[in-house]
Amino acid sequence: MPTGWPQRLMARTLLGVALGLPAAGALVVAGPTTKAGASVSIPVPFDDLVRRSVAAVVVTPLSERFDWIEGRIVTFTELRVDLLLAGDVGVTDEPIWVETLGGVVEHVGQSVEGEASFRLGRPSLLFLRPPPDPLRGAQERAFVVTARAQGQFAVVRDAQHDARLRRSGGVGGMLAPAGAHVSGAPLASDVLHGVKLTDATATIRGAWGRLHAP
Numbered sequence: 528m529p530t531g532w533p534q535r536l537m538a539r540t541l542l543g544v545a546l547g548l549p550a551a552g553a554l555v556v557a558g559p560t561t562k563a564g565a566s567v568s569i570p571v572p573f574d575d576l577v578r579r580s581v582a583a584v585v586v587t588p589l590s591e592r593f594d595w596i597e598g599r600i601v602t603f604t605e606l607r608v609d610l611l612l613a614g615d616v617g618v619t620d621e622p623i624w625v626e627t628l629g630g631v632v633e634h635v636g637q638s639v640e641g642e643a644s645f646r647l648g649r650p651s652l653l654f655l656r657p658p659p660d661p662l663r664g665a666q667e668r669a670f671v672v673t674a675r676a677q678g679q680f681a682v683v684r685d686a687q688h689d690a691r692l693r694r695s696g697g698v699g700g701m702l703a704p705a706g707a708h709v710s711g712a713p714l715a716s717d718v719l720h721g722v723k724l725t726d727a728t729a730t731i732r733g734a735w736g737r738l739h740a741p
Contacts, residue, residue, distance in 0.1 A: 571674040572712035573719070577734045580654040580673045582614030585682060585724070588645040589622060593630035600637040602630035603669070604645045606653075612728050613735035616655065616670070624669040626658055643672040643679040643695065652692055652719075652727070654678035680719055680727075690724040 577583070586606035593602050603626055608619045616623050628639040645651065655670040655678075672678040680692040694716040719727050 570714050570716075571677045573715045573717070574712060574734060574738060576654050576674055576678055576715040577613075577731065578738045580614060580656050580678070582616045582655045582670075583612040583652065583731050583735070584608050584614075584616060584623075584655065585610040585612065585650055585652050586623070587650045588647045591630075591645070591647070593632050595632055599628060600630040600632055600635070602627045606645075609650060610728075612652070612731050614655075614739070623655075625653070625655070626669055626671050627675075641675050643676050650682040652680040652682055652724070654715075674715070677715055682724060692719045692722050692724060692727055694720040 586608055588604050589607055590605040591602055593600055595601075603624050605622045605624055607622055608616060611619050625643070625645075627642050627644065629637045629642055629644075631637075643653070654673040656673045658669060658671050676695040679695045681695070682690050683693050685691050718730065722730070
């Protein structure tokens with residue numbers, strides 16, 4: 528949740544589930560009442576996450592800004608590219624921008640559960656894709672996180688100071704879509720959670736070559 532989140536009671540409304548993507552979850556808006564709610568996400572297989580992405584990168588958030596766009600708050604996070612694992616984001620020595628729903632404008636806050644989120648200075652591994660409908664006011668070289676929070680893995684140091692990946696805690700509950708057989712396909716979180724970054728890099732690059740072959 529962005530710094531400066533207003534300490535108010537908030538109204539919560541479920542937004543629903545989109546096939547193949549985490550649900551938009553619960554939109555939290557500053558208001559006079561509070562309702563309990565939960566978000567539900569469709570689990571994303573690792574191969575599907577790789578296939579739908581244009582790049583996999585390790586990034587560090589540098590800054591963020593918030594805008595009202597079509598009645599909702601959108602956060603634009605400026606990211607330094609620390610490591611390009613696979614794909615293409617353009618010139619890697621220049622920052623990129625990622626669009627996420629939710630944020631704070633003046634005294635109004637919106638939080639979309641199931642969405643990727645950032646803390647300045649905290650690195651993440653991201654799977655990225657172009658926005659399906661670029662939002663008005665979007666920065667150049669803007670991306671969205673593939674499958675939202677399921678396409679984001681925090682980069683943390685273990686007791687031996689090795690960089691490891693940790694799945695996002697913001698994906699909410701998991702619900703397999705009717706008729707889908709995801710049990711036979713390893714989920715992205717199962718493949719990457721707790722894995723050393725060096726090992727994850729090899730895994731992602733191997734899958735990328737297999738799934739993005741010309």
